[in-house]
Amino acid sequence: SQTIHQWPATLVQPVGSPLSLECTVEGTSNPNLYWYRQAAGRGLQLLFYSVGIGQISSEVPQNLSASRPQDRQFILSSKKLLLSDSGFYLCAWSVLRNTEAFFGQGTRLTVV
């Protein structure tokens, strides 16, 4: 069966520090991978999506970047965090022809 792992669950980081959130998927090959951010009580904002290794599309200009070094690994990074980067980050995957998405449990990032 397919599973998705996202860690850490919570993270408190000072302004200006780097960030690396990792997401891995098991049990499927060549998934579409997504990073979303959710502000408190709000909907999901699509940050990045990837249809293959090294292929990253960005939806909004921001202080963040994403990489896909392996087929089932998706990393969200920042060189210098801003206060506005605080939020709930969700990784998800889907299969091209079946667009049901499966989500990780999320990482709550607080930048202080």
Add this chain to the structure above:
Amino acid sequence: SQQGEEDPQALSIQEGENATMNCSYKTSINNLQWYRQNSGRGLVHLILIRSNEREKHSGRLRVTLDTSKKSSSLLITASRAADTASYFCATDSRNNAGNMLTFGGGTRLMVKP
């Protein structure tokens, strides 16, 4: 940018009542999906309805889709306290890179016991 917009933003009902949430979207879609999110957790897929379908059922869930009005509704019948959560609609938009999902702002449902 958000494709789907849910209405209402918040809904409070008594256990046993039905809950109806609506979603509107702007562009052509291949399918529309509904997800549920418990507080502080990831989203869980509930149901998918394709653009050529008008209604779909899954247990106590009933979803309708009106492509002419670019709208969908999610009905939860005989609600339970455990149905308390946020509900999101999501649409797929095909582009050169493949399918991707965009979500609405969600409806926060509270079911009082």
